[in-house]
Amino acid sequence: MAQEYGARFPAWVTTEWLNLPEEIAPQLADTATAWVRAWRRMDGPVVNEMSERMYGIARDLVRSRREAPLPVEDDPASSLLAERVDGRPLDEEHLVGALRQSLVVGMVAPPILLGSICVHLSRDRELQHRLRTQPHLLPAAVEEFLRLYTPYRGFARTAAHEVELHGRTVRPAEPVTLVYASANRDADQFPDPDDFVLDRPNIASHLAFGRGRHRCAGMPLARLAVLVALEELLAGTGGFELDGPLEGARMPEIGYVSVPLRLTAGAA
Template sequence: MADLTDELEARSRHDFDPQAPETFDSAHRELGEVRSRCPVARSQEFGGFWAMLGYQELVEVITDIDRFTTTKQNAVPAFSFTGVRPPLHLDPPEHMAYRRVINRFFTPPKMRAMEPKVRQCSTELLEPLIARGDADVAVEYAQKLPAHVFAEFFNLSVETSTEIKAVSGRYVDAIQVLDHDTVKSLSGRLYEIAQDIIDARADGSYSPEEDLTAALLEAEYEGEPLPAPMILGCVRQLIVTGMVAPSVFIGNMFVHLSRDPELQELLRREPERIPAAVEEFLRLYSPYRGMARTAREDTEVGGQPIRKDDPIALVYTAANRDPRVFEDPDNFRLDRPNISDHISFGRGTHSCPGAPLARLMMRITLEEALSRSEFALTGNPGMAMWAEWGTNSVPLEFIAL
C-alpha cells in the first residue's frame, strides 16, 4: 500500500510549469533545478505528463522501442488530429520504408551539392541587414532562411515554401495555446500544399534521384507501392518539421555571440573552428522539449513508475545540460571532449534525418555573418513558448567589416 501511495503522490505532483513565461536564461536555470531533484519530472499541464530531464533517462526512453512508442502520442501537448505522418508516427519496421528514402537525400554528396545554394540564400538575406546596420535577426533572417533553403531542397517555388513557413508558424502558435480548431484548420492547409506537391510530380517530370517526393512515389514496401495516404502524410511531415527548430535556434547563436565578443572574434579569426562551435551551441541551446513517446506497458524509468499510455515529453533542452554527462554544463566550451554525446537531434530509430542540412545552415550562417560583420544585442531577446525553446526576436546592431 505504501508503494501505491508513493506512486499516486508522484503522479499528482507538479514539478514545473511548461507554460511559465521565460527569458533567455530562466528556463535552463529552472529546468536544471528540477532535474537535480527529479530527472524524471511531472507536470499536470496538458492533461498531465512525465518529462525526461535527465540525459540517461531520456536516452533510455528514445532507444527502447519495445517499451515506448511514437505511434500514440508523439508530442506534448498532443496535436496530431489529422492523420498518420510517417516516419515519425510509425515504429519499426514500418517506418523504415520511409526513412530509407529520406536518408538518401541527406548524404554527404547531397549536402555538398546543397552548400552553394544554402550559402546564396544566407548571403542574400544577410547582406541587406548588415548594410542597414540593425535588424531583428530572428524575424528578418532566422525565420526566413529555412523557407528559402527548403525551396531549393524540395524543388519548390520560394512562394510555396514561404507559405509553408507562414502556415507552420501559425500552426505552432495555435498548438502552444491549445487552440485545437485552428490547429486542425491549418494542418488541413498543410495537407493541401503537400497534395499539390505530390500532384506536380504525377507526370514523372521529376527524377526520383533528385526529388524526395518523387522518390517516395517510386518506393515500395514488401513489394507494393507505398500507400497514397501515407505518402501524403510523409510529405506533410517533411515540409513542416525542418521549418520551426532552425528558426528558433539560429537566433540563439546570435544572442550567445553578442554576449561573448571574445568568442565572436575567435571564430571570425579562426573560421575552421565554427563547426565545433555549432555542436556546442546545439548542446547548450537545444530547441526540442515537446517531442514525446508513450509507454506501451507499466514500466519504470530512473526509479519512477510510469503507467501504460502515459505520455512522456523528451526535454532535450534539459538533458543536454545534465552535469552527470557534461562537465560545467551551463557554460560554452569550444572543443568539449565529449561533444559528440549531445542528443540535440535525438538518437536511434527516430533521430532527425535532416540533421546534416540543419548543421549546414547553421555553419554557413555563422561563416557569412562573422566574415561580414560584428554584431551586438540592442534589446532583450523575445522567447518562443513550449514546445520549442529559443528565440523569436533578437534585435541586433551590425557593423559591416
Template sequence: MTDLAALTSLPHDQRTKAFLDYLDRGRAAGPVARSSQPGVWEVFGYDEALQVLGDHRTFSSDMNDMIPEDERELASAAQGNFLGIDPPRHTRMRELVRRAFTPHVIAGLEPVIAETAEELLDGIELSADGTGTFDVVADYAAPLTARVIAKLFGIPEKDHGMFTVWADALLGARPAGELGRAEESAVRELGELVRFASAYLLDIIHQRRAEPRDDLISALARAEVDGRSLEDHEIVGVIGMFVIAGHLPSSVLVGSTVMSLDSHPDVLDEVRADLDLLPKVVEEVLRWRSPLVRDQRVTASGTRLGGEDIPAGAVVCVWLLSAHRDAAHFERAEEFDIHRPNQGRHIGFGKGIHFCLGAPLARMEARIALTALLRRFERIEVLPDSGIRFHPSIGVLGPVRLPVAVRRATQAG
C-alpha cells in the same frame, strides 16, 4: 510547483534562467518524477533519457489517439508523419524517405542555401556608413530555413511564405506550458489547416507523378521498399513532418548561436579568426541551448524508470536540455565551452530509431548561415531592449525575433 506556461511569458532572459533552474531542481530531486500535470512523468537524467529513447516497445511515439475520430484528414496526414509512429511501420516509412532524402540530395542544397543566405543579406538596408539594424531570425534565419524546405520539395517560389504559416500553426497546437496531450479544440483548428495544405500538396504530388522533376516530392513518389511505395496521403504527411520538424528549430538554432556568441565575446573573437570552428560552436549550442528541449513518448505498458513505477498510457516528457546538464556526463555543464571533449554526446537531435533525419541538413544550414553573417558584418550586436521574442512553446527554447545592430565588413564590399 513551477507553472511552465507562466514561465514562457517571462522576458527571454528570465525565462531561460527560470527554466534551467526548474530542470536543475528536478534533476537534483531525482532522474524521473511524476509531473504536477496529470498523467505525465518527467525525465531529468541523461541515462534515463537514453533508456526511454532506446526502447520504443515500452515508450511509444504513437500519440495519434489524441486525434478526434471525425478528423479523418488529420489522421491520414499523420500516417506519413513517422515521427509519431512505431515499428514496423516507422521502419518502412523512414527507409522510404531515407532513400529519397540522400546525402547527395542534402549536399546539392549547399549552393542553394549559400545563394539564399547572400540574397537575404543583400536585402538588408544599411546606412551609407555601413551600419544598420535588422532581425537576424525573422528577416534572415527563418526565411532561409523555410525557403530551403520549400525548395527541397520543389514548392513554387510564390508559395514559400505559406510554409512559415503552416509550420507555426502546426507547432502551436498545444498550450504553451502543456506537457501532456493537445487540446481537442486546437486539434480541430489544425484540421482546417491540414485540409487546406493537403489539397494544395496533393495537387503538386499529382503533377510530379505525371512529370517528375529533380525534387524530393518526385523522389518520394519513386522510392520503393520491398515493392511498396508511398501513397499520396503519406507523401503529404512526410512533407508536413518536414515542415514541422525542419524549419523552426533550424532557425532558432541560428538565432541561439548568435545570442551565445554575443554573450561570449572571447569565443566570438576566436571564431572570427577561424570560421572552421563554427561546427563546434553549433554543436555546443545544440547542447547548451537545445532548440528542441524535450522529446515525448507514451508508455505502451507499465514500467520502472529511474526508481519510479510508471503506469501504461502515461505521457513521458524527456527533458533533453536537462540531460545535457547532467554532471555525470557533462563537466561544468552550465558553461558554454566549444572545445568540450565529449561534444558528440548531446541528444539535441534525439537518439535511437527516431534520431533526427534532418540533422546533416540542419548542421549545414547553420554553418552556412553563420559563415555568411560573420563574413558580411564585422560587428553583430544583440539589441537586448529592442523586442527579443522567444517561441511561446515550452518545447522550444530560443528566439523567433532577434534584433541586432550590425556594421558591414569593409572587405564585404
C-alpha cells in the same frame, strides 16, 4: 533574427532540397511562421488554416511529381513515389503526410536555434569576433551551440505496458514527459556544462538530434543549414548586438523566438 532571417532562411533551404518552385519559399516562410505563432497562443482555427496550407503545398508537390517525376537520387518526392512496400506503392495519405511533415520540421527548429546562437554571440563579443575571423572554427562551434541550445527540450510518450524505473512504477496508458535536453547539460558528461567550450572531446555524444531509432533523419541537412546561416551572418556583418526585448519559447521548445539585433556593417 528568429522570426525574420531565422524563418526565411530555412524556407529557402526547404525549397531547395524538395526542388519546389522559387515562389514557394516566401509563401512557406509566412505560412510556417503564422502556424507556429498560432500554435503558441493556442489559436486553433489559425493553426488548422495554416496546417491545411502546408498540406496543400505537399499535395501539389505529389501531383507535380506524378505528372513529371525527377531522378529519385535528386528528389525526395519522386523517391517516395517510386518506393514499394511488398510490391505496392505508398498510400497517398502517407506520401502527402511525409512531405507535409518535412515542411514543418524544417521550419520550426532553425529559427529558435539561430535566435539562441545570436543571443549568445551578442553577449560574448570576443567569441563572435573569433568565429568571424576564423571561420574554420564554425563546424565545431555549431556542435557546441547544438548542445547548449537544443531547440526542443523534451517530448511526451504513453507507456505501452507496466515498467519499473528508478523505483517508480509506470503504468499502461500513463503519459510520461522526458526532458531529454537536460542530458546536454549533465555535468558528469560535460564538465562546466553551462559554458561554451570549443572542441569538447565528447561533443558527438550530445542529444540535440535524439538517439537510437527515432534519431532525427534530417541531421546532415540541419547541420549544414545552421552552418551556412551562421557563416553568412558573420561574413556579412562587422558585428551585431541585442537591440530590444527577447521573447522566450515555451514547452516543448526552449530558446528564443524573438531576437532583435542591431547589425554593424563589415569592412568593404
